[in-house]
Amino acid sequence: MFGRRSAIGAILALSAATLFGVSGAVAGGIFTTVPPVYVAQARSMIAAVLLVGFAAYRGVLRPRGGLGKFALLGVNLALVNVTFYWAIERLGVGPGATVQFVGPIFVLVWIVVVRKEHVSRVAWVAAVGAVAGVGLVTRAWAMDASDVVGIGAGFASALLFAAYLIYGEYLGRDFAPSQFAAWGFVFASVFWAVVLPWWTFPFDEVSAVGWDLLVIGVMGTAIPFMLEFLALTMASSGVVGIIATAEPPIAAVAAAFLLDQRLAPIQWVGIVVVVIAIAAVERWGLGEVHVATPIV
Numbered sequence: 338m339f340g341r342r343s344a345i346g347a348i349l350a351l352s353a354a355t356l357f358g359v360s361g362a363v364a365g366g367i368f369t370t371v372p373p374v375y376v377a378q379a380r381s382m383i384a385a386v387l388l389v390g391f392a393a394y395r396g397v398l399r400p401r402g403g404l405g406k407f408a409l410l411g412v413n414l415a416l417v418n419v420t421f422y423w424a425i426e427r428l429g430v431g432p433g434a435t436v437q438f439v440g441p442i443f444v445l446v447w448i449v450v451v452r453k454e455h456v457s458r459v460a461w462v463a464a465v466g467a468v469a470g471v472g473l474v475t476r477a478w479a480m481d482a483s484d485v486v487g488i489g490a491g492f493a494s495a496l497l498f499a500a501y502l503i504y505g506e507y508l509g510r511d512f513a514p515s516q517f518a519a520w521g522f523v524f525a526s527v528f529w530a531v532v533l534p535w536w537t538f539p540f541d542e543v544s545a546v547g548w549d550l551l552v553i554g555v556m557g558t559a560i561p562f563m564l565e566f567l568a569l570t571m572a573s574s575g576v577v578g579i580i581a582t583a584e585p586p587i588a589a590v591a592a593a594f595l596l597d598q599r600l601a602p603i604q605w606v607g608i609v610v611v612v613i614a615i616a617a618v619e620r621w622g623l624g625e626v627h628v629a630t631p632i633v
Contacts, residue, residue, distance in 0.1 A: 342571045342572075343571055343572040343573075343576070343622065344619070345571055346567075346568040346569070346570070346571025346572030346576070346577065347568070347572055347576065347577075347580055347619045349564045349565070349567050349568035349571070350564070350565060350568040350572065350576075350577045350580040350581060351580055351583055351615070352561075352564050353560075353561035353562070353564040353565040353568065353581070354561075354580060354581050354582075354583040354584040354587060355583070355584075355587050356556055356557060356560055356561040356564070357557060357561045357581075357584045358583070358584040358585065358586070358587030358588035358591060359556070359557075359587065359588065359591045360552060360553055360556045360557025360558075360561075367546045367549050367550070370542050370545055370546050371539060371542050371543055371546060371550070372539075373419060373422030373423055373426050374419050374422070374529075374532075374533060375533065375538060375539060375543070376422060376550070376553065377415065377418040377419040377422055377529065378526075378529035378530075378533055378538070379543065379550045379553075379554065380418065380550070380553050380554045380557065380558045381414065381415060381418070381522050381525040381526045381528075381529055381558070382526045382529075382554070383550070383551065383553075383554025383555065383558065383559065384522040384525075384554055384555075384558040384559035384562065385519070385522035385523045385525070385526045387554075387555060387559040388515065388518050388519035388522055388559055388563065389519045389522075389523060391515055391519065391563075392513075392515045392516050392518075392519035392520075395513070395515050397512075397513040397515055397516040398516065398519060400516075400520060401512070403508075403511070403512055403516075403517065403520070404520070406508060406512075406517070407517055407520035407521055407523075407524055408524045409504070410501070410504060410505070410508065410517060410520070410521035410524070411520070411521045411522065411523065411524020411525040411526075411527065411528060412524065412525070412528055413497055413500055413501045413504065413521075414501060414521050414522060414525040414562075415525040415528045415529060416493075416497050417494055417497035417498055417500075417501055418525075420490045420491075420493040420494035420497060421433065421434075421437050421490075421491075421494040421498075423486075423487070423490035423494075424436055424437060424487055424488075424490040424491035424494050426487075427484050427486060427487030427490065428484060428487040428488070428491060432475065432476075432477045432491075433487070433490075433491055433494075434471065434475050434584075434585050435468070435471050435472045435475050435477035435491075435585070436477075436488065436491025436492060436494065436495055437491060437494040437495050437498055438467070438468055438471045438495070438498075438581070438582050438584075438585065439468055439492070439495040440494075440495040440496070440497075440498035440499040440502070440578060440581075441464050441467065441468070441499070441502075441575065441578030441579045441581065441582060442464050442465065442468065443495060443496060443499035444499045444502055444503060444574050444575050444578045445460065445461065445464055445575050445578075445623075447499065447503055448573075448574075448575050448623070454623075455623070456575065456623050457621065457622075457623060459617055459618075459621050460575065460579070460617075460618055460621070460622070460623045462614075462617075463579055463614040463615075463617045463618045464575075464578075464579050464614070464618075466610055466611075466613065466614040467579050467582035467610070467611050467614035467615065468582065469607075469610060470582070470586070470606075470607040470608065470609075470610030470611035470614060471582050471585045471586070471607065471611060472607070473603055473604060473606055473607025473610065474585050474586050474589050474604050474607035474608055474611065475585050475589075475607075476601075476603075476604070498578075499578065502569065502574040502577060502578050502581075503574050505517075505565070505566050505569045505574070506569040506570075506573070506574040506577075508566075509566065509569050509570035510570075514563060514566035514567040514569075514570060515563060517566065518562055518563050518566050522558075522559075522562075565577065565581070568580075572622075573622070573623055575623050576618055576619075576622055576623060579614060579615060579618045580615050580618065580619070582611055582614070582615070583611060583612075583615055585611075586607065586608040586611045586612070589604060589608065590608065
């Protein structure tokens, strides 16, 4: 059963998934104007500016010997964003998102194989059920199985998604979430500035979708990543990962209400499956009481 601290972590993770889900539709709509790599670069820069300011305000911006660790997080954040965008660009939003959300299963495998911790049968069923539910919501069967590059990008995104959950939980033992989130996106921005020098940035095209990029950078990056990193100091990365699968169902429901997009019955079934999976892992966790880590 969850303790109070873990329950708060679950709420934070669900809040992050909500923001990711609502803003994801915006990102998918601008790829015809701005290539995915430049969207990833822009969102990293916007998030870095906001999070550095927030960390400085909180008095936790000093790296305190963590620059190497923050740099590794930054590269991970840069790559997880762009591989996800590549996947949804080539496979479509639904199938690409489904492949990425295999990530929570990788987290459970890590917990069992590397950390030698027990994961209950309920947690395994919840993780698999959540991914299956996401597949129903996003109509993953529309995936072009012959697009090897797209599928490869999707699985790379899933692995990187799992990695940043695990690594974020690790960093939360010694650093404040606002601290490593800020430095993570600083290094992600540096990574992009090296890979894609700013003089190559398509500023003319960006001017047409500037507000959309701002929404993605603030509501779809800085705030939800901050919430998710905070959640990882309160609950296990395995739990946070399963809760993160709420993102595609939330995006689908948001599109239904805000954009008058109709959901098929099978998609509603998928939403119910994801809700049940999240409720199960929130109720029973991974089968053991997670040792909470302090917020430094």
